[in-house]
Amino acid sequence: MKRVASWFTFALLCVCGSAPLHATDWPEWRGAGRLGVVNESGLVDVFPDTGLPVAWRTPIHSGYSGPAVAAGRVFITDARRPDPRSTAVVERALAIDEETGALLWAHEWETDYAGLQLVYAIGPRATPTVDGDRVYVLGAMGNLLALAVSDGRVLWEKDYAADFNTAVPSWGMSGAPLVDGDRLICLVGGEPDAKMMAFDKYTGEEIWRALSSDWEPGYSQPIIIEAGGARQLIAWHPRDISSLNPETGEIYWEVRHIVDMGINPATAVFSDRYLFVTSQYGGARMLVLDQDSPGARVLWEGVGESDPEYGFDFNTLNSVISTPVIAGNHVYGVDGHGVLRCLDLATGRRLWETEDLIGESTNWATAFFVRYGDRYFINTDTGDLVIAELSPDGYTEISRTPLIEPTHPYVRRRQSGTAVNWSHPAYANRHIVARNDKEIVRLSLAKES
Amino acid sequence: MVTVGCVAVISLVSAVSTGVQSQERGSRRIVVLSDLHMGEGRGAGGEWSPHEDFRWADDFHPFLTALAAEDRGPTDLILNGDTFELARSSEIACEHTDPALGCTQTEALARLERVLTAHASELAALGDFAGSGDNRVVLVPGEEDAALLFPEVGVRAVAAFGAPPGRVRVATDGLWRSADGRVVVEHGHQFESRSDRFESWPLPFVERDGQRHLMRTSGQRMLQPLVETYEAQFSVVDNVADEMAGWRFALAATETDGLGDAAMVILRELLFRFSWQQFRMDLDRGDVKPPDWQVAHARAAGAEFLLATLPDDDRLRPLAARALDDGRLDALMAALSDDEVRALCDYRAAVRRARRRFERILSQLDPTGPPLTECVRTPASTGPTFDYFWQSRDRMFVRHLDQRRDGGPVIAVLVHGHTHLADYRQGNFTRVEAGGTYVVDGCAPVRDAAPPVVINGGAWRRTATPVQLDRFAAARGLSDRALLEAVRPEQLPPCYSFVEIAPYAAVPGPPALRYWREDQDGGGMMAGGCGRRIAE
Numbered sequence: 001m002k003r004v005a006s007w008f009t010f011a012l013l014c015v016c017g018s019a020p021l022h023a024t025d026w027p028e029w030r031g032a033g034r035l036g037v038v039n040e041s042g043l044v045d046v047f048p049d050t051g052l053p054v055a056w057r058t059p060i061h062s063g064y065s066g067p068a069v070a071a072g073r074v075f076i077t078d079a080r081r082p083d084p085r086s087t088a089v090v091e092r093a094l095a096i097d098e099e100t101g102a103l104l105w106a107h108e109w110e111t112d113y114a115g116l117q118l119v120y121a122i123g124p125r126a127t128p129t130v131d132g133d134r135v136y137v138l139g140a141m142g143n144l145l146a147l148a149v150s151d152g153r154v155l156w157e158k159d160y161a162a163d164f165n166t167a168v169p170s171w172g173m174s175g176a177p178l179v180d181g182d183r184l185i186c187l188v189g190g191e192p193d194a195k196m197m198a199f200d201k202y203t204g205e206e207i208w209r210a211l212s213s214d215w216e217p218g219y220s221q222p223i224i225i226e227a228g229g230a231r232q233l234i235a236w237h238p239r240d241i242s243s244l245n246p247e248t249g250e251i252y253w254e255v256r257h258i259v260d261m262g263i264n265p266a267t268a269v270f271s272d273r274y275l276f277v278t279s280q281y282g283g284a285r286m287l288v289l290d291q292d293s294p295g296a297r298v299l300w301e302g303v304g305e306s307d308p309e310y311g312f313d314f315n316t317l318n319s320v321i322s323t324p325v326i327a328g329n330h331v332y333g334v335d336g337h338g339v340l341r342c343l344d345l346a347t348g349r350r351l352w353e354t355e356d357l358i359g360e361s362t363n364w365a366t367a368f369f370v371r372y373g374d375r376y377f378i379n380t381d382t383g384d385l386v387i388a389e390l391s392p393d394g395y396t397e398i399s400r401t402p403l404i405e406p407t408h409p410y411v412r413r414r415q416s417g418t419a420v421n422w423s424h425p426a427y428a429n430r431h432i433v434a435r436n437d438k439e440i441v442r443l444s445l446a447k448e449s
Numbered sequence: 450m451v452t453v454g455c456v457a458v459i460s461l462v463s464a465v466s467t468g469v470q471s472q473e474r475g476s477r478r479i480v481v482l483s484d485l486h487m488g489e490g491r492g493a494g495g496e497w498s499p500h501e502d503f504r505w506a507d508d509f510h511p512f513l514t515a516l517a518a519e520d521r522g523p524t525d526l527i528l529n530g531d532t533f534e535l536a537r538s539s540e541i542a543c544e545h546t547d548p549a550l551g552c553t554q555t556e557a558l559a560r561l562e563r564v565l566t567a568h569a570s571e572l573a574a575l576g577d578f579a580g581s582g583d584n585r586v587v588l589v590p591g592e593e594d595a596a597l598l599f600p601e602v603g604v605r606a607v608a609a610f611g612a613p614p615g616r617v618r619v620a621t622d623g624l625w626r627s628a629d630g631r632v633v634v635e636h637g638h639q640f641e642s643r644s645d646r647f648e649s650w651p652l653p654f655v656e657r658d659g660q661r662h663l664m665r666t667s668g669q670r671m672l673q674p675l676v677e678t679y680e681a682q683f684s685v686v687d688n689v690a691d692e693m694a695g696w697r698f699a700l701a702a703t704e705t706d707g708l709g710d711a712a713m714v715i716l717r718e719l720l721f722r723f724s725w726q727q728f729r730m731d732l733d734r735g736d737v738k739p740p741d742w743q744v745a746h747a748r749a750a751g752a753e754f755l756l757a758t759l760p761d762d763d764r765l766r767p768l769a770a771r772a773l774d775d776g777r778l779d780a781l782m783a784a785l786s787d788d789e790v791r792a793l794c795d796y797r798a799a800v801r802r803a804r805r806r807f808e809r810i811l812s813q814l815d816p817t818g819p820p821l822t823e824c825v826r827t828p829a830s831t832g833p834t835f836d837y838f839w840q841s842r843d844r845m846f847v848r849h850l851d852q853r854r855d856g857g858p859v860i861a862v863l864v865h866g867h868t869h870l871a872d873y874r875q876g877n878f879t880r881v882e883a884g885g886t887y888v889v890d891g892c893a894p895v896r897d898a899a900p901p902v903v904i905n906g907g908a909w910r911r912t913a914t915p916v917q918l919d920r921f922a923a924a925r926g927l928s929d930r931a932l933l934e935a936v937r938p939e940q941l942p943p944c945y946s947f948v949e950i951a952p953y954a955a956v957p958g959p960p961a962l963r964y965w966r967e968d969q970d971g972g973g974m975m976a977g978g979c980g981r982r983i984a985e
Contacts, residue, residue, distance in 0.1 A: 169806075214805070214820075215805055215806075215807070216805055216806050238806070238807055239807070239817075258807045258817065259807060260806075260807045260808060261806050261807065261808055262805075262806040262807060282807075306808075307916075309917060309942075309979070309982050310978060310979075
């Protein structure tokens, strides 16, 4: 491993020091709390006809990971193959100046993507997690690094495969580290019984481990919620939806929910008492959480596409990558074929569906939703950014603009082309930061610009 | 991109003709229906014969009407084997001193007449379809209706459709081939290692004492009595997909023992049928490599190797365990070729991975069940990159297609049936263009090759998978026996699979797996999937 830092960056940091975290930062997957909400005002109501103003563009290498924004920096991970004929890769973590796009530091490490489904083996999946003066990054093969925000120094690191005997699943390690107090909670998939692990976020020392790895770890992001008088770590993996005590790893409750092929990239969403998960091949589950103590029951379920009884009769919402939204008494989301749907929260009954968002029904199409007031920013995998209203009455598209060129590999035919963009952008400080396999770009969302 | 080769067009000389269709190249729609299994119909008392698997005339008529109404041009409707159930009968025994001898032509005609009478309305509807526009209907024989290859039986069957001359025929080559040779449709019983494979296809006859008999395959000789016993007890047993899964249920339900040599035939059939299923749904062009199994290590385990190939919860395992105990597995193990040992190792690895990843639809096994252990690999092929576990299946198809091609044009699509289990999500069989044209799924024995598409169209009949049956049983606390006794074919999801290939100019497009199914109002509709449960 080697660290690449610019002298200029180092000097700049010496002068400026470490910037504080702002309320309008985007420090982790789906923003603060993993909620998918923009907590600032003054953003555009409609996009300019000429497109969003570009603050800067900075070249990077390939990857699916989204950017995190904190402390005046944009953090991103990427990868390159020195020899295209080899599976050996160099992964990197980058810090970029939020205002200028200048590279502040880069830290890189070598790994090998052998064993991943190679067409998708283009780079890291997990969004960096920023916590104070530390940023945690995860490579596709399970290299977990705690780096100094200031200069990219390695504070501590783990190798899931070497340290915990993790069998990396076909589409790579994807669980972005989750900070909870002094703990860094990670989807490790280790053995024995180390599917979920908590480390001391300062030292990397193991605090607890939980859940068997007799089955694959999956690709979903853990979240922490408050329900039943307790803080609950929700670990949704291909065998169960598990609720753990985030401090100890003790299992509060589990609901069996098989996700065929282990493909569950979407994140569980929680609202009021309702916890919802969806996957293309395993289907959907709406849970109601107990109010008095940690516990849950299934309110309704929809079968997945791998179920022999799958069909439109029982098909509720089977998203492949897209994380859905709970708003009021309704659920909105993009199913695994790119169709935007609205479900009744209480029953799972489908109220409407439309292909207008993606523009076609095609396998594994996806979009990412971020709530802004009573509207949503939605970036589609066709590279568009959309402002829309979602209601039980239907989908109302207010504005649409090109966001970023889709460059991620896609193995099926699409009307929109042969590539997609499957990276979640960051919304921070009245800007959106998006990446593809060539560049990371910051565009202004400010109303006045 | 593969190129279109020369086509040899052989003229039709009669209603019973060769397998090459005279047609304008690539201009016709191809629709393939497999395994209708029209049988004896109802008895004198109005009850269904236990051997009757086609009880769906009320669904079949509107299906044909809807198919015609789609107006997608002249259609070649291929009835891909086992259209008629002629291998068993409650009235005409076809029993001869030599168990290898099946029906004579006279006996087969008698069986056929009973079937034609029972299904006159369906045949008339097919005849109407054949007579409409420039449509044609082709009967491809399977192992159950191989008697269609008797000239008089074929002529009689064709006549029963009542279609204009030349519109209905029997594919006497034993398969159907499009005019350009790029699409081949065959039933599937002639694939390697099938116990119901005829040695001299498409002439499955033997002369004895001046009489021509249909031959009985080894599978028919060994298994037919058991089939008839099971069907008499459990009418749903032949409606489980794949069909061998129905055997597993029946074996468990009856706690069958004392099968003698039949046990070995069953074991062999079941072991290899499963190993060739598609234990995968890879999304790419196959960036994986085949593992290299240590065959000698597997052989050193002796017959235990076979038992270890079955998961603990496999309904076949008790039978295999008993066969192991009394030494009957030894001969089966000794008879396996190295390629067959590798195929079983592929299967073990595929089951292991499938269960770690909950690949229910691919394995048709309880996804939460115990995993298998892998065979030992050579050191050079360890690691997750070497997970091309369907190599044996692909290689088998390559050998088969090479034989079928026989110097002709490269076969682009092979449609088969026989197992009653349609391939999974073939509707997404999409060509990909990234430096070349190729097909995502199907037969891809060589990395980055331009492979043909091999598609199992399932059966135009009601079926249920083991997962559905297990779910039904679990919800009601039923044993295997109680389950098979409780479920009638009429309770199965009203959903029927078929394959369609759209008219093409030069190269066949990807075949679509389609379904005719009950809609939400109780009518019928074309659909991309089934989505119905076993009814009460």
